[in-house]
Amino acid sequence: MVARYELIADDLREGILSGARPAGSQLPSEAELAGRYGVARGTVRQAVAVLAAEGLVGSRQGARRVVLPSTVPGTMPDAAPSAAPGGTPGAARSQSFAELHSFAQWARAGGHRFGGRVIEQRRRRAGAAEAARLGGGEVLEVLRLRTLEGEPVLVERTVYAAWVAPAVEALPADCESVTQALYDAIGLVFAYGEHLIDAVAAGSQDARLLGVRRGSPLLRQRRTTTTHEGRPVESSDDRYRAGSVAFSIRNSIGANPLARQALDLRSGRGEHMFDS
Amino acid sequence: MVARYELIADDLREGILSGARPAGSQLPSEAELAGRYGVARGTVRQAVAVLAAEGLVGSRQGARRVVLPSTVPGTMPDAAPSAAPGGTPGAARSQSFAELHSFAQWARAGGHRFGGRVIEQRRRRAGAAEAARLGGGEVLEVLRLRTLEGEPVLVERTVYAAWVAPAVEALPADCESVTQALYDAIGLVFAYGEHLIDAVAAGSQDARLLGVRRGSPLLRQRRTTTTHEGRPVESSDDRYRAGSVAFSIRNSIGANPLARQALDLRSGRGEHMFDS
DNA sequence: CAGTGGTCTAGACCACCAA
DNA sequence: TGGTGGTCTAGACCACTGG
Known part of the structure; x- marks a missing residue:
């Protein structure tokens, strides 16, 4: 028994990985996806949460979700400028x-x-x-x-x-x-x-x-x-x-409220809301 | 405006970090937490999802959630047996x-x-x-x-x-x-x-x-x-x-259906359901 | 078998972003 | 200001764990 949201996530993921949804493009709104797949909005949210956890899409309150750029697996190019000493030759697994x-x-x-x-x-x-x-x-x-x-x-x-x-x-x-x-x-x-x-x-x-x-x-x-x-x-x-x-590893700032973190930065030392 | 589920997560987290909920102990059921905090079950689920993402609790369908053991931050002891060559002396940050x-x-x-x-x-x-x-x-x-x-x-x-x-x-x-x-x-x-x-x-x-x-x-x-x-x-x-x-880094097997992964293992090579 | 977590619905209100 | 995602409710059914 495969969950509906997994199927939807699979479908969206394929669109991203295949290039049909290029990096920087916007995903349809939750409401539209719900209509398109014939499910409730909550189910769509579960699906996109999966993609967000995988680092494929980003989300912010008030703005459409965007497809994030992804490096081709295993072939992240040398980020180092020419000044870097001779790195490992082949891209490592x-x-x-x-x-x-x-x-x-x-x-x-x-x-x-x-x-x-x-x-x-x-x-x-x-x-x-x-x-x-x-x-x-x-x-x-x-x-x-x-x-x-x-x-x-x-x-x-x-x-x-x-x-x-x-x-x-x-x-x-x-x-x-x-x-x-x-x-x-x-x-x-x-x-x-x-x-x-x-x-x-x-x-x-x-x-x-x-x-x-x-x-x-x-x-x-x-x-x-x-x-x-x-x-x-x-x-x-x-x-x-x-x-x-x-x-x-793929990462994002803040758990969900992405914007808040940015504001905390401004306060310099400020108080930290997470003690971790 | 802090979300209810964040407050609940904070409360539970504090219980875990303070030792009131020791590693290996079970969390109350979703229903009971919902009653205790006076929220709907979905809100409780959001809260525990936060803790699960932090690696503090584990969950499995059908079983109560459990508090996972956590190494004291920054002081993970030398896992290496005596055979290991002289490691770094002080625990690194x-x-x-x-x-x-x-x-x-x-x-x-x-x-x-x-x-x-x-x-x-x-x-x-x-x-x-x-x-x-x-x-x-x-x-x-x-x-x-x-x-x-x-x-x-x-x-x-x-x-x-x-x-x-x-x-x-x-x-x-x-x-x-x-x-x-x-x-x-x-x-x-x-x-x-x-x-x-x-x-x-x-x-x-x-x-x-x-x-x-x-x-x-x-x-x-x-x-x-x-x-x-x-x-x-x-x-x-x-x-x-x-x-x-x-x-x-903290990790868990499979995204949510933790058991499925174990079954996949049995099939040896089998077909992989995730192409990632 | 009873209890629990996992999935899903159909609504509602709010905070936020962009135009 | 309209559309969007974020939060929350109150139900329902199912899959699974454990005694």
Whole structure:
């Protein structure tokens, strides 16, 4: 059972991606769309909310929605002026953060050849910080190396909560998709993730595994994942070889009242209405 | 005029952040919240949608909403097992990507001392790729160095579209917040952003400006920003010194029908219902 | 099976933008 | 000032979760 608003969103999305609705053009009004699709206005609003969340359209109270310009996926050109040092040659594959995806899911969706294997794996008692994050007990620490198109691109250092450890240990060392395997085995769903992204220098182990020089730049993603119920599953430190992948994110100012934010700016320091 | 649903969201958020609603606990049902706040169910749904977008609560059809565990901002502990090479010592400041913020906005909100100055600035004709992204004509290329707590942390190489170039040229070289200055000057709002994040080695210019060794890791953020109308404003290549900042993102599987995604997984390759 | 969230309707009023 | 999106109501039915 597919929701009506999803179908409408699909239809509008196709129009945008196909170029029928070019960047900068205006969408029909909600009232007109409601008439055209034969639904209530609320349903149309749900549909366009999807597109807004995807960063395809922008909206402001009082003005028609506009189609936003979008870079062709994975080929965002070098923004750097000529002064920039020699960047990575080919446009790197990019991984969207709009939804939570495992490495395998992402690679498969992008049509890449990928693999991976466990390098090291052992149980140990949770440290204080880990216990706070994952719950106490005997956590499972796993070191994995993953490849893309035959090349090693990612070193994953993952700590699994005690309650999933047995299921993880039961997996083969060359398991393609841990996420899928755990779902098949015990119905586990990685539902929510929190990510911290920064850059680090390759350590000696990183360097050896990825085939780069020690100290060379790596893109690091520290991640904590939970189930639907909010139960922590794993906490991971993933390091990508520079140039192999990039993360992509789309953003807008303010949650919905886009204009308000601009006014807050004027007040200089002012008081912040969100404490986050 | 603050919307009712915002107030309800604020109230619930405070309960979560204060610990009154601990991670893993269930939220009251929509019906009960509607009664408690004296609003219709739809209004309650808007409120919890805000919290869901912030990653504070999760929801699934048929089950009560749950409060998700959240890492204390800016202090996500080292997820890496002991095998990891010596990471950055202090927890780095983290910048959320939930909303679009300028460096100045972010630094100010975090209570940091910050500054910046223009190193180089010149007009030149747009290249082909730039013209496609920003519109043609004479773009303005600016090299800025920005500091946090007195330390240089960020090299910004920005290309401004021709139509904003005059306003940017009119700014003082040590302008604190370009975003705010441009708003004050010509009412320009940076409304939407698209970001590509990866790691690169410091070039010689980067190294000199940031006070690091050539080849040392930098966190790179390539960004294209547009107005509310979707008109491109700037395109930038920002490079952060490793350890100075991290980007933080919260995620969930699937847009709303969280369970469906899990089922799709089972079908292995299967057909993908979203072409994105 | 009862309770819950997900979808949808058909109205209403308001704040805002552009002409 | 007219059209637009933002908010809100009071209902309805359905799909799903959990005991």
